[in-house]
Amino acid sequence: xxxxxxAGVVLTPLTAQASTGMPGPAPAAPISxxxxxxxxxxxxxxxxTALAQQGKAYVWAGAGPNVYDCSGLTQFAYxxxxxxxxxxxxxxxxxxxxxxxxxxxxxxxxxFYSPVGHVGxxxxxxxxxxxxxxxxxxxxxSVDTMWGYNTARRIV
Numbered sequence: 001x002x003x004x005x006x007a008g009v010v011l012t013p014l015t016a017q018a019s020t021g022m023p024g025p026a027p028a029a030p031i032s033x034x035x036x037x038x039x040x041x042x043x044x045x046x047x048x049t050a051l052a053q054q055g056k057a058y059v060w061a062g063a064g065p066n067v068y069d070c071s072g073l074t075q076f077a078y079x080x081x082x083x084x085x086x087x088x089x090x091x092x093x094x095x096x097x098x099x100x101x102x103x104x105x106x107x108x109x110x111x112f113y114s115p116v117g118h119v120g121x122x123x124x125x126x127x128x129x130x131x132x133x134x135x136x137x138x139x140x141x142s143v144d145t146m147w148g149y150n151t152a153r154r155i156v
Contacts, residue, residue: 036124037124038105038107042156043108045080047123047129049076049077050074050076050077051140054129054140056068058070058131063075070120071087073130074119074120074121075092078155083156089116090115092109093119095155100152105154107122108152109122109155110128110149110151111153112149112150113150120143122143126143126144128141
C-alpha cells in the first residue's frame with residue numbers, strides 16, 4: 001500500500017475498495033454480484049436489464065442500447081419494465097417514494113450529490129450498478145465507493 005500523504009489518498013490493490021472522499025472513478029476491478037432477488041417482477045426486470053449493460057461505455061446523454069450516462073441507464077432499465085422515467089438524475093430523484101438507506105431493496109434508485117447529479121440502481125448487498133463517468137463503463141460498485149450519498153427512491 002502506498003500512502004500519498006500530501007494528497008490524502010490511499011492506494012490499495014484492486015481487489016480492495018477504498019474511498020478517497022473525492023469524486024472520480026472507483027477501482028476498475030470487476031465486482032461479482034450475487035444473483036439479485038428484487039421485491040417484484042418490474043424491479044427484477046429493471047435490475048436484470050441494468051446488469052446486462054455492464055461493460056458498455058459511459059457517454060454523456062447516452063440512453064442505450066450501446067452507450068449510457070447514469071440516468072440514461074436507469075431510464076433504459078425501467079423502460080424495459082414498462083415504466084417511463086425522465087432522462088435526468090435530478091428529475092428521477094422526485095419519482096416514486098423515498099426510501100431510507102437502511103431499507104434499500106434491489107431496483108431502488110440511489111442519488112448522489114447536492115443538488116442531485118448522479119444516479120445508480122441498488123442491486124443488494126451494498127452494491128449498485130451505474131454508469132460512473134466519462135472514460136468508464138457501466139459496472140457494479142459498492143454504494144460506499146461513491147461520496148455524496150443524497151437519497152434513494154423506490155420506483156415500483
